Amino acid sequence: MMIDFQLIERAREGDDAAFNQIVQAYRRKILGTIARLIGRPEDVEDVGQEVFLRLYYSLDQLRAPEVFEPWLYRLTVNAAYDYMRKQKRRMESRMADLSEQHVELADAAESGKRNHDDRQKAGLRELVQNLLSNVSEEDRILLTLKEVEGLSLKELEQVYSVKENALKVRLFRARQRVLKAFAREETVIKGAAKQ
Amino acid sequence: MQDDLDGRLDRLFHAYREACPDTDGSANFTPQLWARIEARRTPAPKWRRLTQGFVSAAAAMCLAMSLLLIVPITTSSAGPSYLEILDDEHETLAFADIEDDGDLNQ
Numbered sequence: 001m002m003i004d005f006q007l008i009e010r011a012r013e014g015d016d017a018a019f020n021q022i023v024q025a026y027r028r029k030i031l032g033t034i035a036r037l038i039g040r041p042e043d044v045e046d047v048g049q050e051v052f053l054r055l056y057y058s059l060d061q062l063r064a065p066e067v068f069e070p071w072l073y074r075l076t077v078n079a080a081y082d083y084m085r086k087q088k089r090r091m092e093s094r095m096a097d098l099s100e101q102h103v104e105l106a107d108a109a110e111s112g113k114r115n116h117d118d119r120q121k122a123g124l125r126e127l128v129q130n131l132l133s134n135v136s137e138e139d140r141i142l143l144t145l146k147e148v149e150g151l152s153l154k155e156l157e158q159v160y161s162v163k164e165n166a167l168k169v170r171l172f173r174a175r176q177r178v179l180k181a182f183a184r185e186e187t188v189i190k191g192a193a194k195q
Numbered sequence: 196m197q198d199d200l201d202g203r204l205d206r207l208f209h210a211y212r213e214a215c216p217d218t219d220g221s222a223n224f225t226p227q228l229w230a231r232i233e234a235r236r237t238p239a240p241k242w243r244r245l246t247q248g249f250v251s252a253a254a255a256m257c258l259a260m261s262l263l264l265i266v267p268i269t270t271s272s273a274g275p276s277y278l279e280i281l282d283d284e285h286e287t288l289a290f291a292d293i294e295d296d297g298d299l300n301q
Contacts (some may be wrong), residue, residue, distance in 0.1 A: 031219030
């Protein structure tokens with residue numbers, strides 16, 4: 001725990017200063033997790049504020065201060081999931097509006113703005129996001145929490161309130177799909193490098 | 196081959212984590228958060244007041260309606276009903292018959 005139970009109790013009783021301290025303690029960790037879950041740096045703060053907003057209005061539902069961290073993670077997962085679904089709808093309508101030529105021009109302009117290091121990072125983010133798009137949003141979040149965030153199965157069990165075995169099966173299937181997509185991607189990259 | 200692919204995927208996830216490091220966000224993060232909290236908090240009392248007003252008005256109307264319904268019942272129950280009048284008249288007639296019979300017997 002990054003904070004003591006008394007602080008959570010005080011925040012639950014409506015102490016705004018205590019809530020502010022909780023935000024300061026977890027802000028960095030939560031924003032980092034969101035960045036890796038959604039893969040879009042420009043929207044991280046917006047989703048992060050949504051997480052803490054939900055936390056503020058749901059603190060009274062927290063059963064015990066001991067389960068605060070899994071609770072906060074659950075709020076983060078839910079906010080990221082909501083964002084992804086909205087984003088998917090937005091992207092679909094935006095892509096329907098733009099002609100293919102416009103999309104290519106927009107991509108070229110965007111990549112021209114970035115420097116080499118940023119482009120590499122953006123490429124890496126794009127590759128991982130692309131691989132993760134082969135599984136559902138739920139599995140994508142679960143896999144990211146396990147593989148990227150490094151949460152243990154025990155911690156995931158608390159976050160999802162699901163038995164460890166069920167999580168294992170789900171994680172295995174999701175990883176297999178991503179592995180297949182990764183193998184295909186590598187073949188394409190190798191093929192392009194030969195040419 | 197599969198192990199190798201597994202390992203490469205693990206390294207890719209690790210590199211992804213490095214490419215998206217933890218961030219504090221902008222200086223506006225907390226003020227904007229509080230603005231959002233306040234924005235959600237403000238309409239609540241307004242709605243609560245409206246709801247309370249509506250509930251009070253509905254309760255008053257219910258009371259008035261039930262009074263209107265009760266008053267005619269009580270006033271009507273004060274006087275005799277049609278059946279009671281008929282019953283009374285029948286009893287009067289019966290007494291009259293008995294009296295008439297008495298007179299005949301004498």
